[in-house]
Amino acid sequence: MTSILTLETLPRHQPAAVDTIDWDRLAAPEARRLRELGFDQGVAVEVLHRARLGSGPIACRIGRMTVALRRAVARSIRVSTATLPAE
Amino acid sequence: MELSPLVAMVGNPNAGKSALFNALTGARQKVGNYPGVTVERHSGRLALDDGRAVELVDLPGAYSLDPSSPDERVTRDVVTGTQAGERLPDALVVVVDAANLDNHLRFALQLIALGLPVVVALNMVDLAERDGLVLDPAVLERELGVPVVPTVAVRRRGIDVLRARLTALVGGTTADLRRLRPSDGSVDDDIVTLQRRARAIAAAATVSETPVRRWNHAVDAVALHPVVGPVLLATLLFVMFQAVFSWSQAPVAWIESAFAALDDVVRAAMPDGFLRSLLTDGVIAGVGAVLVFLPLILILFLFILVLEASGYMVRAAFLMDRLMAGVGLSGRAFIPLLSSFACAVPGIMATRTIDDEKDRLTTILIAPLMTCSARLPVYSIIIAAFIPARQVAPFIGLQGLVLFGLYVMGIVGAFVAALALRRTVTKGDSSGFMMEMPKYQMPRLGDIAIGLWSRAWIFLKRAGTTIALTTVILWALLSFPQAPAGQKQAEYSVAGRIASGLEVIVRPIGFNHDIALALIPAMAAREVAVAAIGTVYAIDDVEDTRGERSLVDNLRGRWSLPTALAFLMWFVFAPQCISTIAVTRRETNGWRWPAFMVGYLFATAYVMAGITYWLAVFAGL
Ligand SMILES: Nc1nc2c(ncn2[C@@H]2O[C@H](COP(=O)(O)OP(=O)(O)O)[C@@H](O)[C@H]2O)c(=O)[nH]1
Ligand SMILES: [Mg+2]
Numbered sequence: 001m002t003s004i005l006t007l008e009t010l011p012r013h014q015p016a017a018v019d020t021i022d023w024d025r026l027a028a029p030e031a032r033r034l035r036e037l038g039f040d041q042g043v044a045v046e047v048l049h050r051a052r053l054g055s056g057p058i059a060c061r062i063g064r065m066t067v068a069l070r071r072a073v074a075r076s077i078r079v080s081t082a083t084l085p086a087e
Numbered sequence: 088m089e090l091s092p093l094v095a096m097v098g099n100p101n102a103g104k105s106a107l108f109n110a111l112t113g114a115r116q117k118v119g120n121y122p123g124v125t126v127e128r129h130s131g132r133l134a135l136d137d138g139r140a141v142e143l144v145d146l147p148g149a150y151s152l153d154p155s156s157p158d159e160r161v162t163r164d165v166v167t168g169t170q171a172g173e174r175l176p177d178a179l180v181v182v183v184d185a186a187n188l189d190n191h192l193r194f195a196l197q198l199i200a201l202g203l204p205v206v207v208a209l210n211m212v213d214l215a216e217r218d219g220l221v222l223d224p225a226v227l228e229r230e231l232g233v234p235v236v237p238t239v240a241v242r243r244r245g246i247d248v249l250r251a252r253l254t255a256l257v258g259g260t261t262a263d264l265r266r267l268r269p270s271d272g273s274v275d276d277d278i279v280t281l282q283r284r285a286r287a288i289a290a291a292a293t294v295s296e297t298p299v300r301r302w303n304h305a306v307d308a309v310a311l312h313p314v315v316g317p318v319l320l321a322t323l324l325f326v327m328f329q330a331v332f333s334w335s336q337a338p339v340a341w342i343e344s345a346f347a348a349l350d351d352v353v354r355a356a357m358p359d360g361f362l363r364s365l366l367t368d369g370v371i372a373g374v375g376a377v378l379v380f381l382p383l384i385l386i387l388f389l390f391i392l393v394l395e396a397s398g399y400m401v402r403a404a405f406l407m408d409r410l411m412a413g414v415g416l417s418g419r420a421f422i423p424l425l426s427s428f429a430c431a432v433p434g435i436m437a438t439r440t441i442d443d444e445k446d447r448l449t450t451i452l453i454a455p456l457m458t459c460s461a462r463l464p465v466y467s468i469i470i471a472a473f474i475p476a477r478q479v480a481p482f483i484g485l486q487g488l489v490l491f492g493l494y495v496m497g498i499v500g501a502f503v504a505a506l507a508l509r510r511t512v513t514k515g516d517s518s519g520f521m522m523e524m525p526k527y528q529m530p531r532l533g534d535i536a537i538g539l540w541s542r543a544w545i546f547l548k549r550a551g552t553t554i555a556l557t558t559v560i561l562w563a564l565l566s567f568p569q570a571p572a573g574q575k576q577a578e579y580s581v582a583g584r585i586a587s588g589l590e591v592i593v594r595p596i597g598f599n600h601d602i603a604l605a606l607i608p609a610m611a612a613r614e615v616a617v618a619a620i621g622t623v624y625a626i627d628d629v630e631d632t633r634g635e636r637s638l639v640d641n642l643r644g645r646w647s648l649p650t651a652l653a654f655l656m657w658f659v660f661a662p663q664c665i666s667t668i669a670v671t672r673r674e675t676n677g678w679r680w681p682a683f684m685v686g687y688l689f690a691t692a693y694v695m696a697g698i699t700y701w702l703a704v705f706a707g708l
Contacts, residue, residue: 029155029442030519035278036150037523038190043286048304049311056409057418057520059311063189063286064220066307066524068405068418073519 005081007060007074010047014081018043022076030073037067045079092141092257093174094133095165097198098182099191100148101525103210105129106240107182108145111250126161126439128173135254141177151278152197156442166201178204178256180249185215185222185237186526188292192231192285193278199233204256207235208249213242214526219297226292241531306527310402320406323399327390328494331383332487338382346375365562368625373558373618376464377550380614384460384546385539387429392538395422396530401522408520414502415509417441417520420450424501427457429542431667435674445515449508451671452684455662456501458494464614465658466493472642473651489655496659500691512683549612553665557608558618565604565626577604577627596693597653597700601645609663616663649703656699660692 010016018041023031039045039062048066049059057068096104112131129145146165147158154160161170168175181198183191199205209224228235234252238245310316350371357363394400400422408418419441427434434454441447458466470486477485509515561582570579577583578600586604593603601623609616617638624641642651662668662685671681 027516027519030521032153032155032278033150033519033521035282036193037521038193038282040279040282049307050313051311051316051405051409056313057405059307059405059524063187064218065187065190066303067521068401068408068524069521070408070412070519073521 005079007045007047007058007077007079008071010045010079010081012047012050014046016045016079016081018045019078019080021078025076026073034069034073034077038062038065039077045077090142090174091132091139092177094141094143094178094180094253094257095176096143096145096180096182097162097166097194098148099150099184099187099194101523102148102182102184102191103208103238103240104148104182105145107180107208107210107238107246107249108143110240110243110246112143126158133250133253135257136251137254139254139257141253141257143180144173144176149194151194153278156439158439166198166203176203177258178206178253180208180253181205181233182208182210185209185212186218186220188222188289189282189286192288193281195231196281196285197277199231205233206249206252206256207231207233208240208245209235209237210240212237213239213244214528217302219295221294221296222292223294224292227288230288230291303527307402307524310399311405316402316406320403323394327387330390331386334386335382339379342379342381343375346371346378350375361566364566364626365559368622369559369562370555372621372625373562373615374550374555376618376621377554377612377614378547380460380464381543381546381550383463384429385543387460388539388542389535391426391429392535393530396528396534398525398527400425401524404520404522405524412520414505416449416505417443417446419520419522420446423450423454424457427454427459430459430461431455431457431664432545432670433542435667435670438674443515443519445509445513448675448680449505449513451674452508452513452680452687453501453504455664455667455684455688456497456504456660458497458659459613459664461613461664462493462658464617466490466655468617468638469642469651469655472639473646473648493655493659496656500660504687504691549666553611554615554618557611557615558622561608561619562622562626565623575627577601577623582607596657596697597647597650597704598657598696599646599650602650602654606663611665613658613661613663616658648708649700652703652708653696653700657692657696660688660695662688662692 005016007018018039020041021034021039026034043062046061047058048061051057051059055071057070058074059066059068060074061067096108098104108129108131111133117130126147131143131145133141133143135141144165146162149159149162152163152166154163164170165173166176166179179198179201181195183195195207207227209222209227212222215222222237224235224237234256236245236249236252238249240246310319350367353363353366353371357366394403403425404418404421406418407421411418411420420438422440423434423437425434426437431454434457435451438447438450438454441450467490470489474486474489479485479488564582564585565577565580567580570576575583578587582604583600585607586600589606590598590600590603593606598606601620604623605616605619608619620642621638624638624645646654668681668685671684672678675681
């Protein structure tokens, strides 16, 4: 089954990959930082922590790096859980 | 003049450039500034294996050649040979974090494409191994087409090999023939392509890999937990402030008795007269009053440096982001603001990591509201004199509670100010919060010691120059002309007459003549207020020729409680610190913002002190 979610709603520790990023919804500097931190189609991501239930930033693993970002940004990153080999 | 070849250290933030730079250059380094920008230039000499010397510069960390902060712009301009006041490097040491190759290789590829001779330092291989990642440098070398040297900067592993590679590289034949490819700043598509290539290379160079950093994640599971995390942070901050006071008691007492002994020696050795008064009432009293706070400042910085070096500080920023977003700031502002509890000057300098201009400006403008260590002398002496040492609850003393209240007052003031500023002078879209969270690490003793020493040195220099000088000038202005019998010296002297003018303005908020007198020299630094009041009473106290009556007794006899409380409130807000104003001017490139900062803070101080005074008077205190 292919399910499309965003990084904001992705359950913690569920392996996923970046599907598409809605660049238009992001401010230019934000979009650039996101690219620089390695967000790109097909890259493996995992949600590690949420600062507080409901609001506050999200910490996620991308590659071997841990990155903190706000929910509004996470919302524009669509992820898919099906493209990964099952674990 | 024949310039020695220039070699630049470049790479992502936290790749270990500075650690590697230190390992290569040892203690011989110079800190300067790039012209026109507030970016520091760290340079040092490195003797190559064949005896030639090269100049090594440690460039600010960047993620790409597309700059988003003044620091990153300098990095790009240096490596492309367009930075004013800097020559094009003869070679680059590109530093990459072995445990983070996907990301760091992208910038490395960009740098290699520039065409300068490059050696790649594959740094932090120890951490990569700890994480179960084994890499093959030979594959990297083949894929990148440049020499790759595995290093562990903090253990000086690989340094000799790196130097040998540099020796071969610098002044070799490859250098001058290649042309630089100009960067046009529009590398967005490039980034994605480069990123993919970086990932492919990293995958090829990876011999074996076990799942990432379990240990790190286990710590983060606690440190970033929605409930436990904030509790842990609050506990850490509480322990930190607690330690500042309890650990410092013994060293403070030693410094006090050393100065008392010095005072006795001078009094015994010299006849009573002007010179003796200058030395004892002026220099020893003034510098001593300030120097006793060195232990407090060092303990505070010890905590901040350890939190920073361990990697925890970014977690704190993560936890604080929600709260900071509420007043229009981001979690990034937390680090500069926490440093400002020690001193606003390094705090304001630390705002450089905030890429959003409005965000950064707001943080600078509220940083002086954090209770810096220079306020402690003022707070503690007034509290000691006027607040009874009573227990209000088990483990909670009234004095401590008042001190805590003053800290809270500063924080609340800062948040209210941030809210107001973000809606007016620094209006703009709320900026984002996106940062890399570094790996946890055991802080290294040497780094912490160097950090502490440089803070201590700044403070000692200030005590020895600015503060000594202002107290001596104040002493002189207070001692002349000599008051005739029946007149008070503190009112008759030059300083006294100036203060009488100021007293008219501050009388409505409950300040007396002595306070007016102390406020003027305290413009140099807040702690001078204590020294100044000490000097006033030392000179004025005719019965006490041996300097025995304590400042506390003098204060109790001369000030009312509402006046003391208003004085405390004044110092929560008043921007009485030349260094803060100077660093704000430097960091904002002009007088506009420091002038605004001084204006709004003085106005707030005046109003708040006035309210405190009159409330206390009406409450019958
Ligand atoms: N374990 C380990 N830590 C390192 C190494 N190189 C640097 N560090 C640490 O990593 C952190 C960041 O290093 P720094 O030199 O400040 O990075 P920069 O931002 O590139 O200048 C510091 O705490 C260093 O002590 C290394 O090879 N191994
Ligand atoms: Mg550095």
